[in-house]
Amino acid sequence: MNNKKRIVVIGATSAIAEHCARLWLRDGSVDLTLVGRDLQRIDRVATDLRVRSPQSEIRTVQAGFLDPAEVAAAVDGIVQAGPVDIVLIAHGSLPDQAQCQDALAACAEALEVNGLSPVLYAEAFAKHMAQANHGAIALIGSVAGDRGRKSNYVYGAAKGLVTRYAQGLQHRFAGSGVKIVLVKPGPTDTPMTAHLKSQGAKLAPVEGVARQIVDGIAAGKPVIYAPGKWWLIMMIIRHLPAFVFNKMNI
Numbered sequence: 001m002n003n004k005k006r007i008v009v010i011g012a013t014s015a016i017a018e019h020c021a022r023l024w025l026r027d028g029s030v031d032l033t034l035v036g037r038d039l040q041r042i043d044r045v046a047t048d049l050r051v052r053s054p055q056s057e058i059r060t061v062q063a064g065f066l067d068p069a070e071v072a073a074a075v076d077g078i079v080q081a082g083p084v085d086i087v088l089i090a091h092g093s094l095p096d097q098a099q100c101q102d103a104l105a106a107c108a109e110a111l112e113v114n115g116l117s118p119v120l121y122a123e124a125f126a127k128h129m130a131q132a133n134h135g136a137i138a139l140i141g142s143v144a145g146d147r148g149r150k151s152n153y154v155y156g157a158a159k160g161l162v163t164r165y166a167q168g169l170q171h172r173f174a175g176s177g178v179k180i181v182l183v184k185p186g187p188t189d190t191p192m193t194a195h196l197k198s199q200g201a202k203l204a205p206v207e208g209v210a211r212q213i214v215d216g217i218a219a220g221k222p223v224i225y226a227p228g229k230w231w232l233i234m235m236i237i238r239h240l241p242a243f244v245f246n247k248m249n250i
């Protein structure tokens with residue numbers, strides 16, 4: 001064990017997560033564990049991060065994302081190497097809404113990857129952090145979880161599950177040494193939204209979104225809208241009466 005800050009990233013090949021990792025390394029040497037489903041892809045990220053911060057400890061872990069026993073085993077193994085200060089749970093995929101309506105398998109996969117899996121990881125870390133009375137769990141939800149919309153309500157439902165779950169965790173750990181942070185990015189320029197970019201969608205630069213996440217976790221913010229303007233946009237969207245909302249093509 002070393003005395004560096006210990007950070008774990010689940011879904012470490014995510015562009016948002018990778019940029020958060022770069023910022024953490026820039027702020028000082030850390031003990032960073034990168035978790036993903038494909039070891040080759042995680043290794044590629046690890047190699048780049050090691051060049052950026054040779055003095056940091058960078059570990060890689062290949063893990064399952066849906067099976068509760070595999071998630072528990074992965075988290076137990078990570079925690080065995082020492083207590084965790086920050087875990088960022090970042091993985092997710094943006095499904096095609098029409099495909100989710102046509103094929104229940106696509107619908108189930110979208111709900112599992114974006115809803116069930118992050119909850120399993122958070123719950124597994126919460127167990128250890130509760131014992132240590134220390135640590136921060138940051139979950140990446142989405143503005144899409146704030147109100148169901150016809151254009152992406154299956155993804156939105158999964159992210160809404162993460163939102164409600166994070167609220168419950170915040171209630172459970174209120175006043176304790178464990179902090180729960182819910183991140184709600186708006187549309188961000190990453191591989192997940194490459195198809196939207198080619199259709200002309202306006203996307204936030206990933207570097208700025210990552211900066212807000214890293215700073216928000218350090219400040220122990222309960223909710224981070226990134227970019228911040230999405231707080232106002234979604235407050236309006238959430239409060240629109242159905243007779244107005246149902247006429248909107250969003």
Ligand SMILES: NC(=O)c1ccc[n+]([C@@H]2O[C@H](COP(=O)([O-])OP(=O)(O)OC[C@H]3O[C@@H](n4cnc5c(N)ncnc54)[C@H](OP(=O)(O)O)[C@@H]3O)[C@@H](O)[C@H]2O)c1
Nearest residue numbers: 011013014015016065090091092093142185187188190192
């Ligand atoms: N980009 C946006 O506009 C936006 C907006 C709101 C919220 N978000 C959320 O932000 C988070 C990060 O997204 P990103 O934009 O950084 O996307 P990204 O670069 O495309 O990364 C997606 C990540 O999810 C992992 N993943 C995808 N499907 C998976 C599966 N079935 N099992 C396990 N891992 C899986 C990928 O792993 P592999 O490398 O192995 O494929 C990768 O690590 C996600 O939770 C996303 O929903 C993004």
